[in-house]
Amino acid sequence: MFLYEQDLPVPSAKSNVLRFLDVARRFPGRTAGAPPFTAVRDLSFEVNESEFVSIVGPSGCGKSTLLNMIAGLDHPSEGTVSLHGVEVVGPNSSVGFMLQKDLLLPWRTVLHNVEFGLEARNMEPGARRERALKELKRCRITGFADRFPYQISGGQRQRAALARTLAIDPDVVLLDEPFSALDAQTKIVLQKSFAGTIANAGLTTLLITHDLSEAVAMSDRILVMSDGPGRIVDEIEVGLPDRDNPIARLATPRASEIVKHLFHALHIDNRLDA
Amino acid sequence: MSNEADTTTRTRLPLRVFSARAVWQSGTSAPAASLALAVLVLIAWQYLPPMFGVPKYIIPRVSDLWNEMIRMWLQENLLRHFISTASMSILGFVLGGLLGAVAGYALGLLPTWEKVLSPYILALQIAPKVAFAPLFILWFGYNAWPKLIVTVLVVFFPILVNVLQAMRIMDRDLINLARAYNMSKTKIFLKVMLPYSMPNLLAGLRIGATLAVIGITVGELVGGEIGLGYLISFGQGQANTSMVFDAIGLLTVIGVIMYWAVTSVENRILHYLPRAVGAQRSP
Incomplete structure (x- = not known):
């Protein structure tokens, strides 16, 4: 299925597909002389082969910036983003991304x-x-x-x-709130459908979402981001079976425990930033 | 500005009103009613003015118009004039449309140039282009060029403005999607920007089609020896009101045919856009 040389996996020490190393992204201030705006900083994380990782966080925590850097549409001000050990320097056909808007x-x-x-x-x-x-x-x-x-x-x-x-x-699939524009029932059906497709294909996936239970239902690992500027404040191993069946997963006591934990983590952060 | 900007939204007023009525009256009675109305107006036109003593040189009767039409066909070489006006309108429309579209896409792709040129574009857009006709006659003489240039100018701007508008409101996420797929700039233009701007381009062309006839007519009125506009000024000089009416009628026919042609192309190209009324009509 590897059609191009660039799609061939480069053997790496930890078999991680996607890696952020001390990444920061600053944008120039709106007016001349204004201090630069820091969207994200101190971002270091890895997504391993066939792993499903979710990032949760308040809006404005720099998730779009993060996605753009992976897709090669934007570049970090500091640090490196790499795919299969190769630094991302521009758009490449090994990343597939999907937004809330279908963009059909x-x-x-x-x-x-x-x-x-x-x-x-x-x-x-x-x-x-x-x-x-x-x-x-x-x-x-x-x-x-x-x-x-x-x-x-x-x-x-x-x-x-x-x-x-x-x-x-794609080597890695980026999902940016793909379910958030759907009604509640369609959302559940689609989450199950996506989870099945992704699990069967063994895809490496990064999901960005506001929805805490969605993160718990679908992923292997959850990264909690804070806003202003965005950084990772918590990391949770979900450790639940049935990744292809989000509905069954959400019914377990451990799932509600994690949701509660996430709620806390985000809530406290909001208060500190307020 | 606002005049042409408004038309970029896909409102096709005459059609939509027509379709809405068709739905309202639940059937095909609307065309029949339109036809009946036309017959009624023609009858009134034929008999009312003489009843009120309006002379023929003010309002000629329908039968006078018909007789004059036949006379013009036989004696004034009407067909030659009609073909001249029609072909020049189409030529001006095609040239103006092409130039307007090319300029619109070019400026859309080069935002710096757009900023530099926008005050001049606005000024030229506001300037009454038909007023240039005498100037072009001074420059190029009594031939086809003045009317053709006026028409190109008249058609150019609405199309330029519409295309430019589409390029401005382009969905950046769509472009980013194509970029993320490593698509070349040429492919992004052909596969995303061009089809994205199609509704606007066609709206511009629809306006341009009607304006083209105006441009040619003014050119022919100001100076020329051929065309329906020339027949109007000739008829006016001879106080031949029927001739003027007939020429106006034929000009309208050319405009309607051009408008209809663009609309049918538009409907064919933009089939993927849902149309509320159309959807109701075809269950």
Whole structure:
């Protein structure tokens, strides 16, 4: 499945896929002479092969900055972000990201939207189509391949967006609140669907979310970020079975314990910053 | 500015009003009613002015218009004038549209240039372009160039402004998505920016199609020996009111056909945009 040399895993000591080392990102002040604005600082963490890590934190804690740095759209002011031991210096096709907005192109059918990411590569149209169809099957939306985005529901659109994200065979999948725009029921169904797809494919995943129980339900490990400027203040090993079944997971006593713990961690932090 | 900016939203007023009525009356009675109205107006036009003693040289009757049309066809080489105006309108529309779109995309991609040029664009946009017609005649003489240049200018701006607007409101996340996929700039433009701006471009073209006829007409009125605009000024000189009415009618026909052509292309290209009324009409 590795189509390109850059997609080949480089053996590294700890088999971590994604690594942040003392990363800080500062933006110049709004007005001339104003002190620079620090979005994140002292960020060090790793995401291992096939691991599902969630980052929770208040809004404005610099999560978009973090995602942009992984995707190569932005660069750290200090420290390094590396993928498979190679420093990220620009956009690369080994990262797949997905936002709250589905970002489907309205003028394309679902199938052609899934092919979109593959069009950056010099791929045979036939092979591209085959790849996209396989991904639609994996995300269970084959029946909507020829529909346009306005003809399908919000949940189906997010499924299509996941299919598009997975079609490029990313080394790491970044999910930025992919469920937060959905209604409560669709959200649960989609969380289960995503969890199953991700667990079966053994994907390395980083999920950013506001929703504490979502983080507990879906991940192996949770990193708690604080705002102003964003840094990691807590790390929790979830240690629950059934990663492919978030609903079963949330029913366990340990899950509610972690949620309570997270709630506390974030609450205290908010008070200190207020 | 505001005039053209308003039109960037996909409001197609005549069509929408029409469709809403169709839904309201639940059926195909609306076209029939329109037709009946036209017949009624024509009958009133034929018989009311003579009843009130309005002379023919003020308001000619429908039958006078018809007779004059036949006379013009036989004696004034009407077809030649009609084809000249129609072809020049289309040519001006195509050239103005192309230039406007190219300029819009170029300025959209080069924000610095847009900032430098925007006051001049605004000034030129506000300036009544048709007023340049006599100037162009002074420069280029009594030939096709003055009316063509006026038309290109008139068509150019609404399309430029609409395309530029689309480039300004472009969803940055979509561009970032394409960038994250390592897409080249050319591909990003062709696969994201161009289709994204399509609704705006087509809205601009729709306005341009109607303005093109105005541009050509003014050019022909000011100085020319051919075209429906020329027939209007000729008819006016001879106090031939029927001729003026007929020429105006034919100009409207050209405008309507061009507008309709753009709209049908638009509907074909923008099929992926949900339309509330359309959805109700086709269950």
